Amino acid sequence: MLVKSISLGNYRNYRELQIGFHPNLNIFVGGNGQGKTNILEAVFYAATGKSHRTNYDGELISWEDKFLRIVLKGERSCGNINIEMLVRSDGKKILKVNNQLKKKLSELIGTINVVLFSPEDMLLVKGGPSIRRRFLDIEISQTSPFYCHNLANYNRVVTQRNNLLKAVREQKEKIELMDVWDLQLVEFGVNIIKKRTEVLDKISPIARSIHKKITEGAEELNLAYVPSVDIQKAEEDSTPQEYFMRKLKEIRNTEIIKGVTLIGPHRDDIDIKIGDTSIKTFGSQGQQRTCALSMKLSEVEFMKNETGEYPVLLLDDVMSELDEGRRRFLLEVVNGKVQTFVTSTGIQEVWAPVKEKSRIFEVKAGKILLVQEG
Ligand SMILES: Nc1ncnc2c1ncn2[C@@H]1O[C@H](COP(=O)(O)OP(=O)(O)OP(=O)(O)O)[C@@H](O)[C@H]1O
Ligand SMILES: [Mg+2]
Structure with a gap:
């Protein structure tokens, strides 16, 4: 299972974002409060219809705006996946999977599977x-x-x-x-x-x-x-x-x-x-x-x-919580078979050999810059 790209409009501190992902490892590096978790949250939200941080979808809309838009393009063994979401501040949601309108959020289930690992875990x-x-x-x-x-x-x-x-x-x-x-x-x-x-x-x-x-x-x-x-x-x-x-x-x-x-x-x-x-x-x-x-x-x-199929793995801030041995184990287990998204405040935390098969992004105030393609 792969998330190939995501585009966001008015999602938290992202006014407009279009970003393509590496099939193996995607590393988001940046200081506190820059938007690293927001990216992982957006992937989680597009996959499950829920945020892992809040039960109020309205919080996800950029403060000055009245709606948000997410388009996630993915791939499974059965073919391409296209998830489109529009969420309005009055709570109304429009959901489309592969261009078909879905009335219930439950119809999204299983389209893209994710496992999120955050410090709370x-x-x-x-x-x-x-x-x-x-x-x-x-x-x-x-x-x-x-x-x-x-x-x-x-x-x-x-x-x-x-x-x-x-x-x-x-x-x-x-x-x-x-x-x-x-x-x-x-x-x-x-x-x-x-x-x-x-x-x-x-x-x-x-x-x-x-x-x-x-x-x-x-x-x-x-x-x-x-x-x-x-x-x-x-x-x-x-x-x-x-x-x-x-x-x-x-x-x-x-x-x-x-x-x-x-x-x-x-x-x-x-x-x-x-x-x-x-x-x-x-x-x-x-x-x-x-x-x-x-x-x-x-x-x-x-x-x-x-x-x-393997789910997509979202690792938010957990690298800094693990010691060197466990970090290495974690990356060894997932490397080459599970598409993984990692956030980190410093690149030195990531085990060097995996860097080769990855894309590294710098996250700064709601803007994302590709800094290294492995
Ligand atoms: N609805 C919103 N509209 C605009 N900005 C928002 C909204 N919700 C949160 N933010 C901003 O998003 C930023 C937080 O982003 P995020 O949680 O992704 O940070 P982070 O890079 O993961 O930081 P940390 O390293 O501390 O975990 C904050 O600056 C916050 O003010
Ligand atoms: Mg964070």
């Missing part, structure tokens, strides 16, 4: 559970429109159910109204838990093998899905849905007192261990970073297995 191990859930959700959503749709529905139900719980607590609504929301929570929730478990079971051996290589055989990485409601425990005479429903009934009073939904995939987590030891609690910072790197790289392989 270093918190995959150390940070809160929401970061780990997001890790799974973003990648699964790109390979399954059904999951994407299901997740959006689930999140909507959780919000509405929480509002109702508060209203019941304040005696503004009747408790009987809960039943209809419980049914939906369980229906969408079980689908999410099943899919996440299935995907993590696929990712886990890949991450383990990558981790083994980085640590030269010293560490065995184990990933496991930790559900807040263990639907696999459903006894023989009940379905996962019935089991989930029973657990909800058991905690209903507590939920009303707290005014929030306490169980379901929005409360789940991933357990990350080296051997039998929890790396979140006992791992050194270096070990935690290595685990994060192994997990991110496993996503690249996972997507290849799912779609038959």
